[in-house]
Amino acid sequence: MREATKIIPVREQIADQLRSDIISGDLAPTTKLNEQQLANRFGVSxxxxxxxxxxxxxxxxxxxxNNCGVSVNSVLDPSMQELMxxxxRRIEVFAISQLKGKLTEMDFAELxxxxxxxxxxFDAQEFNExxxxxxDFHRYLVHAxxxxxxxxxxxxxxLRMRMNYKRISKPKDCVDEHRAILEALKANKINVATTALRANIK
Known part of the structure; x- marks a missing residue:
């Protein structure tokens, strides 16, 4: 039986596009946003x-x-970025600690x-994707x-971190780091998964 196509609400589509624009830098920090211009862009009220x-x-x-409208947030200074x-890392390490024996084969398939x-x-060089x-990988684990x-x-x-996130470099390194987390979780080795997670979040 063919899986039904998921219908994404218009608001979610607009939010997703604006997130991508901000994270990619297409909408630069401090850029003011105009409701009417955005409504025209997306063809909505x-x-x-x-x-x-x-x-x-x-x-x-x-x-x-107040009296200034809405604008793209500024990037974090280095000390604030380090704090974020x-x-x-603390939140995700906590999340990993809660997952011992909890993930199912369906969860692993999704991951x-x-x-x-x-x-x-990476292969398509679509860096927003x-x-x-x-x-999405990390959100799945946190939600689980x-x-x-x-x-x-x-x-x-x-999201705030991603506004000036420059770490992603080599595709193989990034994929391998996530693979190490997943394989440790499959083996139910929480300490190994935690170590792999710490290596990934920098």
């Missing part, structure tokens, strides 16, 4: 755009100021699919460990 701008503000990608990395997406994105697959509550703590930190 201003209502959905306003909802998306509020959502991305909560995620930390945008900043709203440390907080993210394998994400690694295929990651490799394919590389970023999405990278985030703590559900929406842990995701809501983790996600804004990851």
């Amino acid at each position: 201003r209502g959905p755009v306003r909802d998306v701008l509020l959502q991305l503000t909560k995620e930390g990608l945008l900043v709203a100021k 990395v440390d907080i993210r 394998e699919d994400i690694l295929v997406r990651l490799q394919d994105a 590389v970023t999405k697959a990278d985030i 460990a703590g559900g929406d509550e842990l995701i809501n703590l983790w996600y804004p930190i990851v």
